[in-house]
Amino acid sequence: MKTIPVNLGIEFCGVKFNNPFILSAAPPTDDLDMLKRGLEMGWAGAVLKTTSVEKNKVELVYPMISGLSFENKKVVGMGNIDLISEHHIDLVEKRIEVLKKEFGDERVIAASIMGAKKEDWQHLVKRLKAAGVDIIECSFSCPQGSMGEVPGAMLAQSIPATEMVTRWVKSAAKKTPVVIKITPMVADIVAVANAVKKGGADAICASNTIPSLMGIDIENFIPNPNVAGKTTYSGLSGPAIKPITLKVISELSKTVGLPITGTGGAVNWIDALEFMLCGATTVQFCTAVMHYGYDIIEDLCEGLAFYMEEKGISRVKDLIGKSLPYIVGHDDLSRKNRVTSHIDLKKCVRCGLCYYACQDGGHQAIELGRERRPEVDEEKCFGCGLCQSACPIDDCIELKESEKPRKIATV
């Protein structure tokens, strides 16, 4: 097989990354030894967990994490009621100095901050700059205990506040790139991102966890996580939120035009690649690392490199936004596309799941024939694709173009 040399390096806000994979602001970046371990393993950079000024009290509660399982799968999603770091800027600035000294330009050291007022934000920025930070990320989207103008609300849920705080930060940061981490929990995310842009930020981090209620213990009626008999809403992360993140990234890439670092639901290199195809330049990981360890960086790099070799794409840059032209408004989709379902009986195991789906959720186009063999009536089939999603076998059901007109119900 022919292969081409591949370079995983990428530039983001003028900063060079060895590969597009970064540790996001979260527990895996909240301890110096852990950070060193992760960066040594090959993560291109880390965003140190969100810090604040010394006088800001951070009182955590435990337990703070609850996993979302689906059937036998653990951590399909993960909820947390963590807050920003307990460690304040005095410690974080020291960590940055140590890491910069140890890793130099080989790794990107970013730090996340959050403040209550202008002086705090600008003070944090100045101290990070003095410590030699490469990028400053601002958490405008912590779902818990935010310090925005309205208690409990996220900063990025207010468009004017978003623009104003961004401006405060950028004016203090000057040449140091500023990234604003926004939330998908808004009515008009494009407007928020435009406010970020107007405020002068260099990039957007899209998007954080989704406020959620993680489930209830039906014996005692107390939802998870149970903190001495009470709970609060969690931030949902992990695979479950990936589709939301993809939507946000692609929408912002198409409209706002600021570089994006993606976060929310990436586990493997394919997820990360999808983020990039939607327009993200780099991809951040948290839940996947918390679940499987820093080791996964090896598979992220190797997997993406092998893919690029086989595709004949030598630069990561050439992947960014490659899927955007294929995403349009609903009105712009073809009304003439006529496809019908075709079942490969050699692969079919006669489970009848397609039959169920089509009978009770589709158009009654599938019948079970001899020996429970599913048969599609092409005229009745609308080509909705439900059977394909339900079928347990890969590539067993295919949607193919059809000439046959479809029968419309008369009663």
Next chain:
Amino acid sequence: MSNKTATTLLPEERKKGFREIHRCYEPHQAYLEASRCLMCEDAPCTKGCPAGVDIKAFIRKIRFHNLRGAIREIREANVLAGICGKVCPQELLCQKECSNTEIDIPINIAALQRYVADVELRRSVSPSARQFAQRIKVAIIGSGPAGLAVAANLAQKGYEVTIFEAEAKPGGLLTYGIPPHRLPSSAVQKEIRYIKRIGVKIRCKTKIMNIDELFKKDFKAIFIGVGLPGARKIGLPGENLKGVYTALEFLKDVITNKGRTKQTKIGKRVVVIGGGDVAMDAASCALRLGAQRVDLVCLEGYDEMPSSPEERRICWEEGVEINTRVMPLKIIGSKGRVTGYKGIGIRWRKPGLFIPSNAIPIPGTEFSLKVDTVIEAIGQIPDTGNVKGFKGIETAGPGYIVAKKKTFKTSRPGVFAAGDIVNRGATAVQAVADGNAAAEAIDAYLKRKR
């Protein structure tokens, strides 16, 4: 409807011929199995693998859609990834301590390994680049798994490696011992082709009788991986009758004649003496060649037999009669041909020691079977011809080569040995593991000499 995606053929189908018993996973099956793996922190599976394959890492790579990374990971530790995936007694090795056993059933590690190797060989990905050519010649005697592993490792390091093999085809017992329903020869040859692509030369039909000549031909180091090509005999009365064979000659006959036999003849009723994997293979081959009843007789009890539990189960499923804790007394014949077998029940003198000298016959338990064919499968021994030609090399017992642990150095400088000829008969993966270590030692030796 036939079971299209299950990976093991049903016994009735298996017995019809030499089709491979276990089929390779489909992608979704591999993914499903990989996603059952817990990816344990201190993975006990890796500790159970003689070659030290990082099992958790390769399974994680399958799960994280990095198949090429997975095969790289396995091949770095075991160049015969696909072959070992098919023949490793995993229940006794990596799978033994799998943490998943406490949840439901252990991960089918071997099947996953087989799957990644298969995907790779189908796509014919080229081996990773050789290091700078060293122009130093190394000779390998024997192309079994030990020789192949040494050769692949040294070729990767840039040495000029030539394997000398007495037989017509390379592979050792992989090619001439393990029958096709467990290991098709195409699978062996594919992986050998892969090793040739790294730059290893293989000269078949070249039996080395004298290692001094190799040194004279400018080979700077020699590796001996000649295995145990001889068959041990019990020394029973009637052993020389027509219709009495050793398992090795029988299996070689079946394999070289693609599921038929020329030198050996399997009758309707067969008795196989022995309780190891070789006995299981002989019994399952006899069934496939049309024997109506195959009795396996062995000294050990069912749980004491040295064969892998999986192989034992496979034979049992196919209908081999397994007679445990019996000792052969004699082979009965008439007009020079085998007509029967006579044995007796035994108990152990000392518990836990399963060797003939520890067996006490139980009076009154004598029994006889009417048989047409007797196959002896009680162990392999060195080829005495070989040993004589290897001057200056210390041996033990019937000609096992004595080599240092870890470095596999023999008593003669520049000569190394590993595999069955040193460990007295183990597994393919053990031969690979020892071959890997020997290759490191040879590299160190040659570097020091320069």
